[in-house]
Amino acid sequence: xxxxxxxxxxxHHGDLSRALVDAARKILETEGPAALSLRAVARxxxxxxxxxxxxxxxxxxxxxxxxxxxxxxxxxxxxxxRASTDDARARISNLGVAxxxxxxxxxxxxxxxxxxxxxxxALPDQLKDDGAYCQVRDTINENxxxxxxxxxxxxxxIAAWCAGHGLAEMIGFKQFATLKAxxxxxxxxxxxxxxxxGMFAKFTAPKD
Amino acid sequence: xxxxxxxxxxxHHGDLSRALVDAARKILETEGPAALSLRAVARxxxxxxxxxxxxxxxxxxxxxxxxxxxxxxxxxxxxxxRASTDDARARISNLGVAxxxxxxxxxxxxxxxxxxxxxxxALPDQLKDDGAYCQVRDTINENxxxxxxxxxxxxxxIAAWCAGHGLAEMIGFKQFATLKAxxxxxxxxxxxxxxxxGMFAKFTAPKD
DNA sequence: GCGCCAATCTGAACGACGTCAAGATAATCT
DNA sequence: AGATTATCTTGACGTCGTTCAGATTGGCGC
Numbered sequence: 414x415x416x417x418x419x420x421x422x423x424x425h426h427g428d429l430s431r432a433l434v435d436a437a438r439k440i441l442e443t444e445g446p447a448a449l450s451l452r453a454v455a456r457x458x459x460x461x462x463x464x465x466x467x468x469x470x471x472x473x474x475x476x477x478x479x480x481x482x483x484x485x486x487x488x489x490x491x492x493x494x495r496a497s498t499d500d501a502r503a504r505i506s507n508l509g510v511a512x513x514x515x516x517x518x519x520x521x522x523x524x525x526x527x528x529x530x531x532x533x534x535a536l537p538d539q540l541k542d543d544g545a546y547c548q549v550r551d552t553i554n555e556n557x558x559x560x561x562x563x564x565x566x567x568x569x570x571i572a573a574w575c576a577g578h579g580l581a582e583m584i585g586f587k588q589f590a591t592l593k594a595x596x597x598x599x600x601x602x603x604x605x606x607x608x609x610x611g612m613f614a615k616f617t618a619p620k621d
Numbered sequence: 622x623x624x625x626x627x628x629x630x631x632x633h634h635g636d637l638s639r640a641l642v643d644a645a646r647k648i649l650e651t652e653g654p655a656a657l658s659l660r661a662v663a664r665x666x667x668x669x670x671x672x673x674x675x676x677x678x679x680x681x682x683x684x685x686x687x688x689x690x691x692x693x694x695x696x697x698x699x700x701x702x703r704a705s706t707d708d709a710r711a712r713i714s715n716l717g718v719a720x721x722x723x724x725x726x727x728x729x730x731x732x733x734x735x736x737x738x739x740x741x742x743a744l745p746d747q748l749k750d751d752g753a754y755c756q757v758r759d760t761i762n763e764n765x766x767x768x769x770x771x772x773x774x775x776x777x778x779i780a781a782w783c784a785g786h787g788l789a790e791m792i793g794f795k796q797f798a799t800l801k802a803x804x805x806x807x808x809x810x811x812x813x814x815x816x817x818x819g820m821f822a823k824f825t826a827p828k829d
Numbered sequence: 830g831c832g833c834c835a836a837t838c839t840g841a842a843c844g845a846c847g848t849c850a851a852g853a854t855a856a857t858c859t
Numbered sequence: 860a861g862a863t864t865a866t867c868t869t870g871a872c873g874t875c876g877t878t879c880a881g882a883t884t885g886g887c888g889c
Binding site (some may be wrong): 450451452453462463466471472 | 874875876877878879
Binding site for chain 4 (some may be wrong): 834844847850
């Protein structure tokens with residue numbers, strides 16, 4: 414019998430994979446992405462620098478696991494935001510705010526998520542299989558009353574995602590500080606930016 | 622008399638700073654951002670690994686110089702795009718396309734530019750002092766007939782910038798390949814995404 | 830219950846990295 | 860010309876990602 418509480422009960426350490434991912438996330442939160450070395454993760458987990466190689470082929474593969482958790486948590490955050498609003502018109506905007514707030518509250522994690530994506534030149538498939546991407550798409554679809562073509566829906570989702578990501582990466586930039594203050598806080602700033610996205614648009618969504 | 626052709630004619634090497642930045646950019650183009658080590662840059666420039674420290678206090682400071690050049694070239698690219706269109710209505714969309722195309726054509730450089738910005742939590746001041754940011758703002762201003770408040774103009778510029786940046790970071794993602802093909806090419810895809818940005822908007826810009 | 834096998838971990842090592850200090854070299858200043 | 864100062868080299872330190880040989884240990888067949 415093993416003393417491990419979790420369901421998978423491996424050998425010496427007791428689910429080292431799990432411990433490594435947790436250690437990585439702890440380092441990310443407390444010391445930032447620059448301090449996230451494989452050796453530091455092993456140190457934090459109390460194992461030798463070579464131990465992780467029995468669970469991940471690479472440093473990249475460990476980061477992939479961390480990113481995977483991040484995407485899942487983003488998924489949860491968007492679900493919560495979506496459920497918390499009755500007004501279909503407001504949902505899409507709340508989703509955007511929730512997305513950016515997730516990035517603001519987990520900056521290191523968010524960075525790992527996109528660094529990994531850019532290295533692979535692809536977002537994780539996770540997103541399309543009932544993940545965060547679907548939530549955005551479905552919300553847009555509801556908001557347009559359902560009578561929008563598949564291709565328009567896809568394009569609108571991509572557009573929303575890009576705007577959200579861009580804002581998420583820049584939300585902490587010092588240049589926006591005075592504007593945030595003028596508008597009465599960060600969330601108000603976020604909503605204001607989203608509402609000014611129309612200058613490119615021929616196709617303006619709330620057409621109904 | 623010195624045999625150096627450039628105007629500034631320093632000591633042993635002959636403008637090593639310049640040579641280092643050029644070497645860095647060459648490595649970026651040919652081997653990608655992962656291969657961009659200070660030692661590799663020094664090697665490429667034909668000097669010892671410690672030589673760069675007489676011209677840049679850090680690896681970060683070298684990258685800053687590289688990024689600075691990148692922002693300037695982005696500036697030129699946007700100028701060209703802006704000048705190439707008579708129709709004020711089309712200018713803003715052309716600017717967006719030009720922005721993303723710059724990122725697509727200089728992916729490693731673009732990455733260095735934003736990596737440095739995120740490390741400093743700020744875009745370079747360069748942008749606001751008659752740089753690329755101003756071009757976007759002025760173009761939006763022209764496009765709105767000039768009767769838009771300062772704060773709305775600022776917010777619209779930020780919104781456009783975020784959307785452009787988000788799209789720039791994801792334009793190469795494999796998930797978009799089929800959609801690009803369906804729409805008849807990358808540029809058509811870009812325009813289509815931009816035109817679908819309206820779903821967030823209460824304030825739709827081409828109001829006149 | 831015992832021995833074997835395979836999975837798991839350690840220890841030491843390699844090459845590459847960023848950075849620094851000490852010394853050599855060469856351009857500039859007086 | 861001689862002193863000064865900026866520039867570059869050499870060598871070193873600590874850290875990193877990764878590999879490999881060997882030690883450890885749990886699970887499985889007998």
